[in-house]
Amino acid sequence: xxxxxxxxxxxxxxxxxxxxxxxxxxxxxxxxxxxxxxxxxxxxxxxxxxxxxxxxxxxxxxxxxxxxxxxxxxxxxxxxxxxxxxxxxxxxxxxxxxxxxxxxxxxxxxxxxxxxxxxxxxxxxxxxxxxxxxxxxxxxxxxxxxxxxxxxxxxxxxxxxxxxxxxxxxxxxxxxxxxxxxxxxxxxxxxxxxxxxxxxxxxxxxxxxxxxxxxxxxxxxxxxxxxxxxxxxxxxxxxxxxxxxxxxxxxxxxxxxxxxxxxxxxxxxxxxxxxxxxxxxxx
Amino acid sequence: xxxxxxxxxxxxxxxxxxxxxxxxxxxxxxxxxxxxxxxxxxxxxxxxxxxxxxxxxxxxxxxxxxxxxxxxxxxxxxxxxxxxxxxxxxxxxxxxxxxxxxxxxxxxxxxxxxxxxxxxxxxxxxxxxxxxxxxxxxxxxxxxxxxxxxxxxxxxxxxxxxxxxxxxxxxxxxxxxxxxxxxxxxxxxxxxxxxxxxxxxxxxxxxxxxxxxxxxxxxxxxxxxxxxxxxxxxxxxxxxxxxxxxxxxxxxxxxxxxxxxxxxxxxxxxxxxxxxxxxxxxxxxxxx
Numbered sequence: 106x107x108x109x110x111x112x113x114x115x116x117x118x119x120x121x122x123x124x125x126x127x128x129x130x131x132x133x134x135x136x137x138x139x140x141x142x143x144x145x146x147x148x149x150x151x152x153x154x155x156x157x158x159x160x161x162x163x164x165x166x167x168x169x170x171x172x173x174x175x176x177x178x179x180x181x182x183x184x185x186x187x188x189x190x191x192x193x194x195x196x197x198x199x200x201x202x203x204x205x206x207x208x209x210x211x212x213x214x215x216x217x218x219x220x221x222x223x224x225x226x227x228x229x230x231x232x233x234x235x236x237x238x239x240x241x242x243x244x245x246x247x248x249x250x251x252x253x254x255x256x257x258x259x260x261x262x263x264x265x266x267x268x269x270x271x272x273x274x275x276x277x278x279x280x281x282x283x284x285x286x287x288x289x290x291x292x293x294x295x296x297x298x299x300x301x302x303x304x305x306x307x308x309x310x311x312x313x314x315x316x317x318x319x320x321x322x323x324x325x326x327x328x329x330x331x332x333x334x335x336x337x338x339x340x341x342x343x344x345x346x347x348x349x350x351x352x353x354x355x356x357x358x359x360x361x362x363x364x365x366x367x368x369x370x371x372x373x374x375x376x377x378x379x380x381x382x383x384x385x386x387x388x
Numbered sequence: 389x390x391x392x393x394x395x396x397x398x399x400x401x402x403x404x405x406x407x408x409x410x411x412x413x414x415x416x417x418x419x420x421x422x423x424x425x426x427x428x429x430x431x432x433x434x435x436x437x438x439x440x441x442x443x444x445x446x447x448x449x450x451x452x453x454x455x456x457x458x459x460x461x462x463x464x465x466x467x468x469x470x471x472x473x474x475x476x477x478x479x480x481x482x483x484x485x486x487x488x489x490x491x492x493x494x495x496x497x498x499x500x501x502x503x504x505x506x507x508x509x510x511x512x513x514x515x516x517x518x519x520x521x522x523x524x525x526x527x528x529x530x531x532x533x534x535x536x537x538x539x540x541x542x543x544x545x546x547x548x549x550x551x552x553x554x555x556x557x558x559x560x561x562x563x564x565x566x567x568x569x570x571x572x573x574x575x576x577x578x579x580x581x582x583x584x585x586x587x588x589x590x591x592x593x594x595x596x597x598x599x600x601x602x603x604x605x606x607x608x609x610x611x612x613x614x615x616x617x618x619x620x621x622x623x624x625x626x627x628x629x630x631x632x633x634x635x636x637x638x639x640x641x642x643x644x645x646x647x648x649x650x651x652x653x654x655x656x657x658x659x660x661x662x663x664x665x666x667x668x669x670x671x672x673x674x675x676x
Contacts, residue, residue, distance in 0.1 A: 224395075329619075
């Protein structure tokens, strides 16, 4: 019982602290903006640990965070191998191929208006479909190894990137285009110097959406068949063995990988589109 | 609208043509293998004919999928286990229940976030960060754990759906509730409006366009959640189960028809929300 009481006590104190910070005049400082969510997150972990221990929840239903951390600490090599198989081989290669293909298709669609008018409605319709359902088909075609996972990722990231890039290439305003025309710029020059840079915020929007999709695609595709390594494989078999600490360890790795991947793309975006109002900051 | 019809039809025709071509190309190997085993040779026209009607093709031709779709929707009784309508309904009910739970909780949390600064600062960064996490990966665990504590059937799938639609709704709704500008808020303040009045008369109506946009994202995510949620239960019922059973037994036609079924379902759901959006916004005078 003391575990439960302790956890609830920590929760109350942390909540009070957050209320104080949010109401204080330092609430807009960088430190406060960082501290409040961190305190909230840590509180959740403490609450989780305390309730699981205090109420004696069995580990096959919900392991406490300490058990998950211990599992991560001892199974580093397995987690690393799964990470390489699923993220580096499956998700990342599929992401690169899919985004490149979508980008080139978007360039073609931009060049030929007929293609754009036909492709865009179809593309945005397909982007809303449960594309993950193609996973069993692609696993059947490309085998159990990472190639089929990469194929699923290609299909998943293709349409969001395509739609966003086509939209972005139309983003440069008429005045700037006319200016390029008065300079007697060729379509290629106008594309390189004006329209691609203007499209970058849109393109990166698609690329950022696709980071999560890539990881989801690679993991879920492994539920339909995989070699005996990989994050999706480990999750589905560990669930079968009721080794839930391993499942949570994989989920932690997936969450970290997902956030870092997203963060890396967001940082690249900041470097590429430094000129855009949303990146200039400074309130 | 009209200048899109021609190009869209052309693109769809091109997709069908590529599909037929790919079906011939991918299924021809099996035909030739069969012929070699039987010690006969096959002519090109025989290969073409055979690739269109194999039982377990690597890629079924579109008309095969269409026939399967027709047989499993129109010609089977709706209650039959071989009816796609039956499986679609199972997935749809989980999707809708989860979507209702997810959007309900998401809207409540968004209201809390807008009205409490502490909640905004502590929850909002996590809500945004959670979008970068492959949440779908925990689906098998939720199903199995809930099963082991005695909850099975519709609810575990609905919980996954709810979880997936929850965060888009929170993020979109918070944005919407914050969208009234300072002048409008000040105006209500000069009317001496209470917080509740400000919420019901200004913030809530202003949030609707944002809400509908995230509802569209949310319902598509809900459907994906329900489909993936059906995978670990061992392929009992639902569109996800059809996909898994098809991939176990190499029934490619079944996979494709389940896939098209899921696509039609997604299109209908997103279209329905789009319709409600258009009607609502028009009646509110917000239509573009």
